[in-house]
């Protein structure tokens with residue numbers, strides 16, 4: 254069948270190749286997984302089951318159940334994010350849909366969208382599909398992968414129409430504090446740049462609480478904040494996310510959403526209400542466990558002389574073994590059966606690095622880091 | 634206590650973690666970890682370290698029971714004294730004073746059902762303060778010491794994902 258040019262031009266994600274290589278073997282310890290190893294909190298799961306037992310299997314309001322939007326609004330007050338549940342929140346099928354809606358609602362053909370790299374793999378293709386032009390902005394290892402006005406300028410982002418900001422970051426584990434965000438906010442105000450802030454890892458920070466660029470002066474009206482339940486509540490398979498922003502942006506996103514999705518999964522919405530209502534303790538426990546693993550992985554890498562800055566959020570470490578990261582990852586898989594994702598999959602800025610997910614049990618992390626140590630020793 | 638609390642969090646998950654690994658996980662240094670463990674032991678906060686065993690998977694016969702024990706206290710004898718006596722038996726695996734319909738919940742371990750029932754009828758029931766015992770043999774153990782007994786790895790996540 255003849256395909257659209259747009260579809261033909263859309264490249265296969267670099268993740269795919271490593272997925273296939275890893276699947277082809279059965280002795281693999283995978284540090285390549287981008288989702289929690291926990292299951293959703295039991296209370297959230299029973300809420301989903303209850304809703305099914307009560308026969309709640311119809312569509313919801315396009316924007317999502319009001320009760321859920323109210324719970325989301327309440328939840329975000331902890332980050333000083335204040336949004337009206339009636340007009341400023343739309344519930345989506347995963348943060349993924351929210352990212353797509355934001356591009357479609359905010360990008361005109363030819364608009365320039367600045368994306369800091371290394372970054373989550375969906376943004377670039379999302380911009381392509383919306384007809385925008387990608388402008389990669391390389392964050393630097395020596396800045397701990399924080400976005401700065403300097404690198405924005407270097408990349409020529411003054412002319413950008415839109416900036417995608419993802420902190421805590423996948424794949425680097427970097428976070429940005431209020432001062433660092435203030436600098437980027439000033440740049441955006443000065444050059445009239447709108448922001449899509451993907452904050453899906455907001456709940457997973459270690460040592461200090463998440464800060465949102467939307468709470469910087471003058472930023473709320475130019476920012477769409479995206480978040481979801483996948484990471485914080487270990488609900489990836491339930492496919493539920495949301496966007497918060499100025500009413501006109503959310504309204505536009507909702508108009509697209511009402512034609513393309515109608516409403517987000519109803520069962521998941523029931524689970525999500527319960528997650529927000531009663532699962533803070535479970536999230537705290539998960540964060541504690543991730544933190545122990547983070548410390549462990551980071552300290553093991555340091556011991557084995559593998560260059561790695563201290564990740565502060567999400568569940569990734571981003572060590573830099575140097576040389577060709579794809580080759581390194583392939584060899585590591587081949588020789589030691591450890592799967593990691595080469596950093597260059599996340600854009601050129603990731604070259605030379607590896608994304609190591611610590612969303613896996615301590616036992617596996619130990620075995621995997623031992624194997625990585627043996628691999629490095631063999632190479633020397 | 635903060636260091637101790639963090640060390641305790643790790644030990645209660647896996648008591649076999651080495652001091653070096655605990656240090657790596659908590660960000661403490663190894664000496665601090667060792668000091669915390671020593672102090673936890675000294676203060677009687679940590680009483681010991683044991684394997685969590687699924688005996689049903691061994692060839693060995695091992696019978697466990699939860700025994701409800703009712704007692705009547707008198708002026709001379711309190712719960713402590715009675716607990717002291719019940720706890721002394723090696724067959725007593727765990728002993729708790731509980732609220733509700735009975736006083737003590739005793740976890741008893743023996744080589745056979747006969748073994749366990751003999752222990753109860755010959756050692757526990759005859760104690761003058763004990764008015765009644767009810768023995769529940771454990772038929773199946775699904776979880777113990779916070780660990781679910783099942784066939785390991787049911788990780789059904791994709792091995793590599795974005």
Ligand SMILES: Cc1ncc(COP(=O)(O)O)c(C=O)c1O
Nearest residue numbers: 347348349373423481483494795
């Ligand atoms: C940065 C980032 N944004 C969005 C997503 C997609 O999340 P969801 O499951 O809510 O679609 C992911 C998932 O890996 C992610 O890492």
